[in-house]
Amino acid sequence: MPIRDIDIITDRQSAAMQKEVKGFAAKLVRPAGIELDLAAAPEAIFAKNSPLWGVFAAYRKLDLHLPGIDEKLGGMGQIDPHARVLMAQSLGHADMGLAISLMVSDNAFGHIALLGDKALLKAVGDYCADSTSCSLIGSLPASFGVLPLTYEATKGPAPALTARPKGKQLEISGQLPRVFNANIASHLITDILVEPPDLPPWHGLAAIPLEIKGVTRGNPQAKTGQRSLNQASLSFENARIPAAFVQNLANPGFYESVERLTAERAQFIVSAYNGAALCAWEEALAYSKKRVQGGTPIFNHKNIRFQLFDMFKKIEASRSFAQRIASYNAVNPKSPSYPHAAGAKCLATETAVDVASQAIQIFGGYGLTKEFPLEKIFRDARVGMIEHGINEELALKAMEGA
């Protein structure tokens, strides 16, 4: 008897959407991820004929970039939180790098919508309507992980970018390393230290259109895993943006809205890694039924079944954690729990690495080759234990207020 799916989506429309995501992920995202992983140079990710563009366009045609963005701006508003978890999971199941790339863009535009400036709101409207050209893509620095910016503002290192007021504009200088989507994005959301001449500096959130003067995009970085995710440094030399493109993170209403988006991002990251783990498990299960060793499919060997069950149990634990946080966040959108987000992130990434590794072991030598999907899933998953906050550092931060 096949293993039952015990996920529950109560809203019918959301359930239909999740079904669409599953199909899109399997048909488009997965092959694109494999192709981009094998590309020799990181520039190939955003070449004209790259499958990346097909993925972005199809994603938007299905309106998958709309959930979370206000209906008044052309978005979809909030949808079934459990369905969102499963959608992120399906994308991670197909390709971790592209899943993060798509999510980063949506999350960045979610932030842009919060800033409230007219020009920016128009950009968000365009983003929602942009389903063919994909000329609007958002980007985030690698420091936008699962922990809130407010934490970084008080205890972390100072933001890498500084802004000095020049009339009604702000002049930005500094360098951001390893920005997600840096070479393909039209807009960047980042934290920034605003230094007015006579007042104490304050920590703000800025939206920076990347076509302006003074912005230099670095070379795309080669990576061990998640190679389909574009990453590069961005440097700013006296780049000017309107002062209204920056808001103080300490503003009461604004701060809570940023927290909500951080929680959304964390939820996405966690769910995508759970998807990667699930994918490795499904591959291992299917392979174990095909591969004959010692005169019988290896599925019939007790130790293989034991391994498969061990993987199943770990994945379900991590998936349940993600759904539990989603339920809580749906009810308390403005006060997410960061120890829980950090815990789920560490559990999900470590589960993905463990499970992918166990799956490789079941595949034997084939698990190590480029002809089978597992070595890629393993590399993609391994990146997660360091990206979005190194797991050990997250653990230390999460326990600080306990």
Next chain:
Amino acid sequence: MGYLDLDTVLCRRLCKLQQTAREFGMQVVRPAGIKLDKFTDPKDTLAPGSPLWAVFKGFRELGLHKAMIPKAFGGTLGDYPSLATPLINEQMGYADGGLSISLLVSTMPFAFAVLSPHKEVRNWAREYVEDKSASMIGCWAITEPDHGTDWVMGTSSAGCDPCTAPGLTAVKKGDEYIINGWKSAWVSNGTIATHAVLHVGLDSSRGVHGSGIALCPLHLPGISRGAPLNKIGQRPLNQGEIIFDEVKMPAKYMLLAVPGFFGANLFGHTFLGLANSSMGVTFASQAQASFDEALFFAKNNTLNGTSLVQRPDIKIRLFRMFAKVEAARLLARKVSDHFFGLLSPPLVGAATKRQITFWALGKALNAYFTAFDRYEKVRQISKNITHPDESTGMMDWGKYGVLSKITATETAVEVAGQAMQIFGEKALSPDCVIDKMFRDARSSTIEDGVNDALAIASCEGL
């Protein structure tokens, strides 16, 4: 940085050998491995100017390839203490896990050749010793596409099940064996080797136990190779398929013509022990390399203004890594020394000058298997044994090689993973040496037998 060498018996000659290997490893092998790892198409690693050849040639220039060839054939086996080979493997593993395996495997057919009753084959060993241009490269052709890790089962009683029989078969016709079948893409040095230790099925009714060993030159008509394997780790290590299509191999190249050598017997277990214990030494040292990188990084880097090595949590992690590495390293060296000790005195030591002894030894080995074969048949009939599982292993010291291999490879994966976490975001670049070490280590828990299968096979001997 200080390791205390707890082996206080290292003589001056061995220390010098260790030093030579260390310098060659760090100056030639490590940088070559890093370069070779980056080639996207593994075919390019074999181009004429590739650093791979500098590694092979340099290794031979220093005479390090002689360690497993007896003194009577110009080698240094029986001349140096048995620890010589483990010490060289340690240094090569520390420099590059993949290349270390390539160099080690390269000697195999020539180390076996000394046991051949035919002078021509025995002479390969001497030619190999003198070959500085790396025109002779060996491989160990055992694994098959539909028959991978269960070869390991051959060292247990389960290996007499006919369903485990090799797919590659050798059938004797007159003075020749007709060979048909495939050796899979995991054969190390598979596409560059000139000679192979070739495991062939002689009697399929007896499963893996029904196999024999040939020392097969790979230029024979009907032999073709696959493309070099593209894989996650140990990318400098050439691996690829060898395909045999109606190959007519002269009978003199068959070293052990009596089925049963790879069974649950002394020879099978020595074989398993030698191979697995060498893997153990290589990857325990590879774990040490990961640890050293992490320690160096922690001493020279800060995170949010604090020196990493000053943080208590990092200190705990580093010390636990050190403890694991040293435990694996000491175990691996001990076990490997034991297995190479079997080769050295008294057999090889007594025969350092006399090639004829090896001829006799080869003959004796074949005679031993013939006798063993008959004994087994009589025993099975007399005790009415019909199910192979009822046949028990004679010797089971291969488990020590397996113990070393499992411990070392799993330590290598764990320690490299922990080192990556200390490196943080810097570890994610393919230019970072720790990323490569992690990928290299990951391959090792499958290489030379999937760890779980090795455990199953060896549990019988507990």
